[in-house]
Amino acid sequence: MRRLSTPTKTLLALTLAAAFGGFAATALREGLEQPARAESAAPVAVPATMASLPATVEGQAVPSLAPMLKRVTPAVVSVYSRQTVRVASPLGPFADDPFFRRFFGIPDMPRERVERALGSGVIIDAQNGYVLTNHHVVVNADGVSVTLADGRTLEAEFLGSDPDTDVALIRIPAKNLTAIPLGNSDALQVGDFVVAMGNPYGLGQTVTSGIVSAVGRSGIPVAGFQNFIQTDASINPGNSGGPLVNLRGELVGINTASFNPRGSMAGNIGLGFAIPINMARNIKDQLVSTGEVKRGTLGIETQNVDDRIAKGLGLDEPRGAVVTRVYPGSAGAAAGLQPGDVVLSANGQRVDNSPSLHNFEGLQDVGSRVTLDVRREGKALQLTATLKESPRALDGNALDARLAGATFKELDEGTRQQLRSMGADGGLQVGTVTRGSRAWNSGLRPNDIVVEGSNGEFADLPSFRASFEKKPAQLVLRVLRGGTTGNLLMR
Template sequence: MKTRPRAVCLMALPLLLAGAPSRADDRQLPASKADVVLSFAPVVKRVAPAVVNVYASRVEKRPRNSLMDDPIFRQFFGGHDRPGNPTAQSLGSGVVVDASGLVVTNYHVIDGMTDVRVAMSDKKEYPADVVLRDERTDLAVLRLKGAQSLPVMDLGDSDALEVGDIVLAVGDPFGVGQTVTQGIVSGLARSQIGKSDYQYFVQTDAAINPGNSGGALVDMKSRLIGINSAIYSQSGGSVGIGFAIPVNMVKSVISAARAGETHVRRPWLGASLQGITRDMGEALGLDRPAGVLVSDLVDGGPADAAGLKRGDVVTAVDGAPADDPDAFGYRLATKSLGGTAGLTVRRGNQTLALALKLVPPPETPARDAVTLRNDSPFSGATLVNLSPAVAEEMQINGVRAGVVVAAVADNSTAAMTGIQKGDVIVGLDRSKVTSTRQVEKATAARQDFWHVTIQRGGQIIDSELGG
């Protein structure tokens, strides 16, 4: 026989509990201010002096109007020669990482700027030189002139972050003065953000606004765990989706600047990788579609020497998961040159441990840069020989020989022809291209058309370009 649950009248509930000890008896008044106030002020006091404002500018030169030589025409401008040249300006933030005056900021804050100044939190200002530019990570390092014994921010470990950790974003949004916002780590290993070749960002809901670029993302132990870099917004203001470059990536840039280098040298894999789809994962017998597939190898390169083979699946670097090419690229890029990195590799039904030597990509052949100034379609383009170092630097895959377009001057013939930075010229007039000097010589004589073969973004383009 089933019994029905007994209904209890709510009015009688106090009587049922009357004999129970009251929890109110255990309550106490706060003994101190710390018991009633939760404040991030101690963290801010420690980190704020090391967060700076970065002001960058350049004067845009315009061609002189010959009418300004006419005194009558000049009267329309109040006796002045002509209106002044416009000035391009950029405003961002930075973080002091060395007491001697090294400051880390975003590359896009100082890109193309000729005059850079830094203002400290105590209003002192210093002129600054850009000592290292790393466009691939959207980072740059400044050296302050005349600065000594500056406050420095401690560096944390971004690999130790977990979703839900409390963080603070410190910067100078809109140029109104130093501002602090609070949030949590919303996500890790975010990709497809746009400003960096290494798509591996820390996502946070701490408000990041224009001017915060280059500022600090810090943890509750007052340590730098990221450089604020970008926001997702349709209005231009913060909507709670901000991204920071992990501090473990920043460390390699700082080390290069301290060593006096003007660019960052990173380990070279010597292999082409691709992500694993669900169908590929099933075909490879993987429990889940995670890891990177080795699709090609450079003979004698580090991957080849380590014993990797085409068809291998790399799942981790030094025990840290590498679930996709972005994650693998980040893991390898944060390693210092010299020594080895341990790769966890799935080959068929076997799991292997391989040692990858951490060496930089070779500059062979030498770049031998040439800027063409002739009557060819390439006039105004700067060309360099393709080497593993150039391929790594410019993210060129799938081609081993040719000449790379390193830069294209504005309004040049090359720009109007459609030549782009990063193009690899592999053929000219149906001859294989092997060096910059070959292209220079071949385009020295004027002709009506050139047959050009270019590799761009993994595609081969054949075209007839007019002279």
């Protein structure tokens, strides 16, 4: 018998797999479309040649992911979070009046309900019970439970999360766990085969496969600092937090989002995104050691380079981030950056605009050394900066006595991007406000978002602090609260 060439054998194997996939899809569709029947169906004879796929084709094994998946699936878990929320009564202020309810014969109504969220996770440390998942799966949860592949359900301990990268770490108190080995996401290349796993739509453990469509993706309409792995492996609601693995069964990413112009619940169209495991590992290490995530910053303000700026600076194209302010004592100042400099790349990564430089900074550790390719007055130069810690909170009294009693903190990146879509450059969030303090008496409240002020322009904590170098005679803050904006005169 004439032996088949290697390409021919591969094509035959793929054809068999495609045929089986079509059969499975048809059977599932017919099962969903036809009503269930109580009576048992008559047995149907199936030819022996059609009963199952052959184990080999011309002596060659049919490719299968099953051996790898048997090793990996015990590390994949389903994550269920719950949150108790207060239900607004249609009776308004009369809902709490027992006389009103008794007089009109209105029974007591439940004031709270429990909202549940579904996601996935992956065990990365069997000894300590560490499970990685997404921040958006467990955010604001009153409790989190985890169901293992063997059916055990356990209450999980929340160890911490980072909303800016959508990574969360929880711990389960269980023995006989299986952890997944961690791979190197920096070694991924476009075209590498990957497998996504999780619990989509609550169906149970599900596996989909595809390839790496792109690496280093940013500018995606989802929240956070972005350096995504893009894949065409199906990622649907419920897959969030589950693993993306390579063909060796190594964890290379944490599934986080899929993009569909009709909304995520419309299903997957082959645009899925995962957080690189190298990034997630760094976040996990910081959460374990300190309980929080710290990031490095250059300590500068920038804006986009438009056609006018490009022409004035002698640039070939309107690209890069032009420096508008360098804070004293910052990493940028120590590196020699000056207002008017245009940053074109950082550590060899192309910088197209101000947000892309901000995204690059947000992915760097404190103390990281960054090489910047800069254009200054038409001349190219290279500067090296050692990033300093980005401040996360400020005491209002240290800025201005009229802000006494309030603390201010950075916005999470999701909120910051939403503000940009509304035309705002940025802002900051009010942390705590002491009742009866000057800030409280002026109307400032926790979680208010400050987007403008008479103290000058600002987009984040460093620029907010810098705006008080000259204290204004009258301090007015424009505040976003509950979807509406208003002005507060700070007395």
